[in-house]
Amino acid sequence: MVNLEFMNVTPTNHDEVVPVLEPYVDGILSIRSEQAQAQSVDNDNYYNDGFADAEEPPLLEELGVDVDKICARLLRSLDPTGKREAILADFDPVGPVAVYVAYTALVFVARGKFVFGHVYGLSVLTALGVYGLLWALTGSSRVTVTAVFTVLGYSFAPSVLVALAAVFVRLDNVFGALVVLAAVLWSGSNASAEFVATYGNVDQKHLITYPCAVAYCLHLLLVLF
Template identity: 40%
Template sequence: MSDYSNQDNFWAPPPQNVQYNFDNTSFGQPNQQFEFANYTDSQANDYESYPPQDFYNPNQSPYTGTAAFTDEEDEPPLLEELGIDPDRILQKTLAVLNPFHRHGQTDDANYLLQDSDLAGPLAFCLTLAAFLLLAGSKAHFGYVYGLAATSCILMFILHSLMTSSGNVTLVSVASVLGYCILPVVALAGLGIFTSLQNTGGMLLSGFAVLWATTSASRLFCAMSGEEKQRLLIAYPCLLLYGVFTLIVIF
């Protein structure tokens, strides 16, 4: 056997002319017989209780069991994901343009409360600010959005005090005020090409304010169910759209 008594000298070369003897007696005897265990039927049935596993399907989700990869045709449109419905915007715009029509879907209180979107009002406010900018007015984006946000909060507080149902929400109030500002937006678009600081401009401005006030008061009364308080609701709407019209004129 090799001499490992000198443990301090690990890197020394191995000694020469050393014979290694291996005893093969511990590895088994020749003609050795191996005994294999036999399994009974009861033990075989224990292994059958485990269900067979299928191969992993890359198109199948491990959590829901449905296809994880879908085609692009199955995805909803982008406008639907953003909550923008062009048909609904067009329907409410036509309701504002015809303030004396009282037998449409927009006169339903549930429709006004549940489908109170803000896509149309934001688009109208943005268009109004753009028209003021093109007309050379100093009051455009900041003034329009600041006045719109303040008026929505004050109008919501007023409706909460005037109505007893409690179904009026801030989003529904903002939706009605934003859609009914459409006549003022048209007046601002006209102000790009001609001056409104004359008799004709004043008459058109008064007509736009009355038009927007009539539409807003009708929708607010349909939403709250307080038809007898229409004049009280129309007064703050008249002041609000009058301020927007003053911004457009001056």
């Protein structure tokens, strides 16, 4: 038989144990400290990535579409007594296309006709014609098709109001003809004033107004007939 004798190894002097345990305790604490620091770094990176995604610009801004500027130009084109400003290097096709889309949508609701192809095609042909006229009158290299298309598109905004009125009121009468005539003169005057402010050819204002008014008249005939 084997006799097992249990010895009491509990030291009576605590000072003898502390030096032995200190390296192990320090090692454990250092490992835990490193783990906590790594977790803190990961959390900081996660939150920083989240804030970076939240601070990204909107999609329209990334596409170069300034909604506030478009609304300001539309309001200016609806003000027949407003002052015009030269915006040579600041043209955009988004606003004019939105105006034409709104017009064709209202014509579809009022008359049941889908005329976007006619409206857009006529607007492009008008822009090319007015571009040639302005280039012949001014001889300036600053005249571009994009600039002319933008000015004509924004100046078309009063015609959108006529299409909106056609949704609620019948305009295929004398009253409607007078409303269309007023809108044509309004839009043509806006376009010519914008071109004059941009290119400085004040003497040819009425000459520029005529082709613009004719183009707007052709657009608005879709509301009457």
